[in-house]
Amino acid sequence: MSSNLLLPKKRYVEVAVDSATDGGKTCVYYVDPSPAWLTTATHGWTPTGIVPQLPVELLYTIVLQSDRHQLPTLALVSRVFCSAAQRLLFKDVPLVTLPRLIGLLSILASCPLLASFVRTLVIRTTSTLGLLDGFYILLSRALHHTSNLKELEIHIGGSHPKYLRGCAFRLKDLIIEAEWNAYTSNWVEEQSELECFSFIGPHSEYKAMRRDALPKLRRVSGPPMMLVTLVPGRPVERVQVNLAHPIFFNSGVLGNLSRALAFSTSLVSDLCVLIRNTSGITTTLDTWEIIDALNVIPEAIPNLQAFSLVTGSCFINRGILTGIGGFVERLPHLKRIDVKSKNKHDSLHDVVITRQLAEEWHKRCKTLKTVGLPGDLWILHRHLGWISAQARSEEILKQVKRLQDRLDATLRVEVSGSNAVATLVEHNHDAE
Known part of the structure; x- marks a missing residue:
């Protein structure tokens, strides 16, 4: 039996993109998943690469930090990105x-x-x-x-x-x-x-x-x-x-x-x-x-x-x-x-x-x-x-600036005092 018969049929990811980003046209993209993600053992998807291995929470965080005009592109990366991008685009x-x-x-x-x-x-x-x-x-x-x-x-x-x-x-x-x-x-x-x-x-x-x-x-x-x-x-x-x-x-x-x-x-x-x-x-x-x-x-x-x-x-x-x-x-x-x-x-x-x-x-x-x-x-x-x-x-x-100047002056006094103490200790060691 040919090994190709064990491979699942092609699966397509449907991505609907915000109409406001494409001149008012309804855009639907179909993405053919990479063959590297397919396995003959489970007839399913094998997570490969850095994106599938990341926790879903991190993927959603990446989408949240992206600009709105970048979301349609992110939606083409994976199903997780697609789901998160769609939610933000239409929220x-x-x-x-x-x-x-x-x-x-x-x-x-x-x-x-x-x-x-x-x-x-x-x-x-x-x-x-x-x-x-x-x-x-x-x-x-x-x-x-x-x-x-x-x-x-x-x-x-x-x-x-x-x-x-x-x-x-x-x-x-x-x-x-x-x-x-x-x-x-x-x-x-x-x-x-x-x-x-x-x-x-x-x-x-x-x-x-x-x-x-x-x-x-x-x-x-x-x-x-x-x-x-x-x-x-x-x-x-x-x-x-x-x-x-x-x-x-x-x-x-x-x-x-x-x-x-x-x-x-x-x-x-x-x-x-x-x-x-x-x-x-x-x-x-x-x-x-x-x-x-x-x-x-x-x-x-x-x-x-x-x-x-x-x-x-x-x-x-x-x-x-x-x-x-x-x-x-x-x-x-x-x-x-x-x-x-x-x-x-x-x-x-x-x-x-x-x-x-x-x-x-x-x-x-x-x-x-x-x-x-x-x-x-x-x-x-x-x-x-x-x-x-x-x-x-x-x-x-002005009040914030005065407080900052006072804090800087206090820090300078503390630093100079610490240096003086260190010098005195060093002199005592030399005397002993």
Whole structure:
């Protein structure tokens, strides 16, 4: 009998490579194992060479220390390398745009094993125009295989959540840009483990969620109308309200929102108001209207520990900054406040004014420890008073240098003392 009949048939190792590394194409490599690995005695694989003899833990460590672009090459080395490289390639899928998105979704839809490795996924398209129903079906098939997905950020728009109903994953962090309608609400209700939820988009058809949905929600971001019904009855602690235009920053909107936040089962300790100005035209905020809107917040949620006011092209004048002093005075537990604007011509970017803001606000609120302003962060030091973060870092570097110099001087004294003792002992021996 020929010895060739005892040899097992050729075995091939299938390696799927990340589509993002090959121009969006689905690449499958077939590797013919080396004949040196075959044996006629066991009809199996004989570990030869340095790679098979290494422990599996070391092989995985080698893969962990490799760059992402080297992982497809490592996947061709051996089955162990292939398994480790695939897990790392698909664990955290970076931002994927439309040209490469089709290839990635095709891989996830056709290979459930690779899809099960995905933990973080970011999908973004610049426009929903031209997306056919076949794309959404492919998206549905791919995401239905990602059973271990924990963080999802998807910017597609439209009503794509209706294609995601019934997915096996249970997200902890979700950022979604879509239309808020019955499909979106029903899909979000399925995420019973969700802790952080951020919604971007308009309300075309609003549908409130069940009261028992999202029992672990801690952080939420969205428009006021959604927050008013989403926060009550849930343990929300951090809230970001997105205002589409400065006109919505008024006592009516913020009053209703603040009263709704008061019904959180956990105290809301962090509130951020983000004013978006989609028109791009510089808008001067009305001083008294802004102050009145701010003053309704402490009436409903006086236990705030952090507050942020972030604007786009809006103009914040000196009067608004002075009125914020009265606002912080009514928050006895406030520890941090951030006021930021992208308009470089307003009072927030005047160094002379901002240098005194931290001290002025601290006189009104003694619990205030940190003030964030454009360009710098002011911290209350126990001995130095209010000092910028940059100056504080420089002071720490000086202290480290002084300690290092003192340590070097001590070591020099010890060395010189040791040399003196050695010399004295040597003289005593000579005298004897």
